[in-house]
Amino acid sequence: MSGAPPLHPDRLFAANERERDVARELYQTVKDLPIISPHGHTDPQWFAEDVRFADPAALLIKPDHYLIRLLYSRGVSLERLGLEPIDGRAGRDVEQDSRAVWRAFAENYHLFRGTPSRLWFDHALMSVFDIHERLAPGNADQLYDQIDAQLDTQPFRPRALFDRFNIEFLATTEDPLDDLRHHDAISRSNWNGKVTTTYRPDNVTNPETPDFMAHIRRLGELTGEHTETWQGYLTAHRKRRAYFIDRGATATDHGHPTPVTSDLSDVECEALYAKAIAGSLSAQEAELFRGQTMTEMAAMSIDDGLVMQIHPGVYRNHNAALFSRFGRDKGGDLPVKTDFIHALKPLLDKFGNDPRLSIILFTLDETTYARELAPLAGHYPCLTLGPPWWFHDSAEGMLRYKRQIFETAGFYNTAGFNDDTRAFLSIPARHDVARRMDCRHLAELVCDHRLDEDEAFELAGELANGLVRRAYRLDRSAP
Numbered sequence: 166m167s168g169a170p171p172l173h174p175d176r177l178f179a180a181n182e183r184e185r186d187v188a189r190e191l192y193q194t195v196k197d198l199p200i201i202s203p204h205g206h207t208d209p210q211w212f213a214e215d216v217r218f219a220d221p222a223a224l225l226i227k228p229d230h231y232l233i234r235l236l237y238s239r240g241v242s243l244e245r246l247g248l249e250p251i252d253g254r255a256g257r258d259v260e261q262d263s264r265a266v267w268r269a270f271a272e273n274y275h276l277f278r279g280t281p282s283r284l285w286f287d288h289a290l291m292s293v294f295d296i297h298e299r300l301a302p303g304n305a306d307q308l309y310d311q312i313d314a315q316l317d318t319q320p321f322r323p324r325a326l327f328d329r330f331n332i333e334f335l336a337t338t339e340d341p342l343d344d345l346r347h348h349d350a351i352s353r354s355n356w357n358g359k360v361t362t363t364y365r366p367d368n369v370t371n372p373e374t375p376d377f378m379a380h381i382r383r384l385g386e387l388t389g390e391h392t393e394t395w396q397g398y399l400t401a402h403r404k405r406r407a408y409f410i411d412r413g414a415t416a417t418d419h420g421h422p423t424p425v426t427s428d429l430s431d432v433e434c435e436a437l438y439a440k441a442i443a444g445s446l447s448a449q450e451a452e453l454f455r456g457q458t459m460t461e462m463a464a465m466s467i468d469d470g471l472v473m474q475i476h477p478g479v480y481r482n483h484n485a486a487l488f489s490r491f492g493r494d495k496g497g498d499l500p501v502k503t504d505f506i507h508a509l510k511p512l513l514d515k516f517g518n519d520p521r522l523s524i525i526l527f528t529l530d531e532t533t534y535a536r537e538l539a540p541l542a543g544h545y546p547c548l549t550l551g552p553p554w555w556f557h558d559s560a561e562g563m564l565r566y567k568r569q570i571f572e573t574a575g576f577y578n579t580a581g582f583n584d585d586t587r588a589f590l591s592i593p594a595r596h597d598v599a600r601r602m603d604c605r606h607l608a609e610l611v612c613d614h615r616l617d618e619d620e621a622f623e624l625a626g627e628l629a630n631g632l633v634r635r636a637y638r639l640d641r642s643a644p
Contacts, residue, residue: 171287171299177560177601179608187608188601191621195600195629199333202592203416203637204363204474204551204583209337211323211589212360213350218321221312222247222263225289226270229588231282234496239276243491245269251492264309271305281559281598288594293326323589327358330593333630334639338363338418341405342383348412361413364406364471367420370458372441372451381442395431395438399461406469415637416472416525417462424477424505424526426463426512427456460512466522472637473524474551478503494587500529500556505537517545525580525636527551531565539573549636550579558585558595563602576624581633596629603628 178188211218218224226232227247237243244250244259247266260266277283290296294312298304315321320329327335339345339362348362368374369384385392390401406417429437434457440446441454459475466473482488484497505526516522524547526538542548550570553562570579582599584592607624610616616624634640 171297172284172291176284177598178605181612184605184608184612187611187618187621188604191604191607191625192601194622195604195625196597197331198600198626198629199331200592200596201333201581201630201633201637201639202335202584202596203633203639204336204338204418204585205592206338206585206587207335207589207592208587209339209345209347209351209360209362212327212356212358213347213354215322215324215356218316218323220263220316221309222266222270224316225286225312225588225590226266229282229591230494230496231588232270232277232286235276235280235282236270236273237487237496239273241269241273243487243495248491248495250490252490254490264306267309268302268305271300271302271308274300284560284598285588285591285594288597289590292593293590324356324358326589327360332358332592334359334361335592336361336363336414336416336637338365339409340368341366341402341409342368342380342387345409345412352412359413361415362409363474364409364414364417365420366402366405366417366458366462369402370419370455370462371421372444372446372454373448378442378444393442395435398438402461403465403469406465406471410469410471414471415639416474417466418474418476419459419462420476420479420481421455421459422477422479422481422501423452423455424459424475424503424508425452425456426459426509427453428460428511428515429453429457456508456511460515463512463516463522463524467516467519470521470638473522474527475524476527476554477508478529479555498555503528503530503533505533505541509541513545513547517547520546522547523549523636523638525549525551527554529555529557531557531562531569534566534569535573539570542578543574548578550574552580552582552599554585558599560598560602563599564606567602567606576627577632579632580636581628581630583633600625600629 175185178185233246236246246269247260247263249259294315296308296311300308319325345362351360369380381392384401388401388404391397392401437450437454440450446454463473478501480499480501482493482497483499487495487497526548528538538550542550553566582596584595586592586595604625607616607621611618611621
């Protein structure tokens with residue numbers, strides 16, 4: 166059968182009794198603090214329209230590429246999970262019954278044993294739906310009906326859950342061509358939830374993006390700028406950034422393959438841009454173009470105050486056949502080796518000492534933690550380190566990060582935690598895991614006599630939401 170309730174109150178704390186006791190005490194001071202979620206990919210339409218979530222599978226399974234990738238790896242087809250192909254070959258094998266999708270997930274729930282996805286999913290069942298038993302084939306229908314019935318009620322609408330989760334601030338991510346109508350609808354409503362946008366310009370800064378020139382033309386139409394010239398292109402970015410800022414944006418987000426930056430002359434930029442819009446860039450020139458746009462974005466951030474988030478080192482959509490059939494964000498993104506020291510130098514030579522610039526760095530290449538990222542953030546005033554991301558936003562990943570980063574960069578050159586999720590109900594679960602791991606690490610430092618207990622209590626609050634509040638400039642009065 167389903168077994169015992171899935172979540173132990175001491176989960177993730179050390180087995181050592183003294184450290185566990187300290188961690189418990191620290192956790193009690195931060196577990197109920199408001200959630201700051203400054204970087205994520207939830208759908209603003211949920212909060213604009215505030216209508217019923219379709220069903221348990223659509224809410225908890227289909228948008229979560231963490232779940233999809235592992236299921237796919239063990240032979241569960243995306244069609245069986247109810248995901249529609251985009252290649253025009255949607256056959257009869259696509260599962261239309263959400264209950265059947267849920268059953269398929271329950272049959273394979275054992276695949277997630279010991280993974281962060283299991284912790285997040287169990288947390289959602291228990292804390293959101295008051296389900297205190299483990300999902301299994303034998304109770305799949307019962308739990309589906311229990312969740313579905315609750316989704317019918319007002320307390321399980323998106324805005325009510327947002328308030329219940331104690332989310333103080335949530336940022337979604339949109340590209341420059343988005344009209345942000347859902348954010349406008351939220352602003353016009355009488356709801357006081359703080360949902361803002363983030364400027365993600367990759368589809369108009371990466372010339373290897375499909376339909377790049379169509380995006381550039383659309384950027385020109387939206388801004389009234391002649392985007393076939395380099396200066397018109399830059400001015401169009403400034404206008405769209407201002408449009409996003411008017412709707413509450415505090416940050417940009419950049420997911421280029423590498424963190425390469427460039428510092429070219431105006432003449433060189435114009436020549437490179439002419440080749441970009443002609444579609445004649447070599448791979449090396451495309452990298453140079455992306456690098457120059459990163460430096461231009463930094464210059465704009467100095468002017469308009471948007472915090473830069475840089476997410477390099479990902480081979481996007483590695484499974485070409487799956488990408489062609491189902492599109493992006495189906496679990497096919499993989500880590501690659503990343504060089505920050507040399508890649509960022511052109512940008513840092515130009516702006517690295519400017520206190521007006523704030524850059525948050527993320528990586529999937531853990532080998533860079535102690536060798537590159539901690540020394541960089543421990544020196545340059547403009548750099549802050551983002552939390553472990555994608556494959557490493559896990560208990561073990563967080564510990565590896567902490568043990569390699571803090572001795573060199575310190576705590577205050579980090580940006581706290583952000584959840585970076587599309588799965589709305591995983592937000593409180595992810596923040597709970599992060600807070601538990603923060604308290605575990607601080608307890609270890611206290612018990613090793615490397616940190617005084619009063620300092621640990623202060624740091625627990627900083628790591629929960631103080632550092633992130635300052636890193637994303639949510640409180641302009643903060644030091």
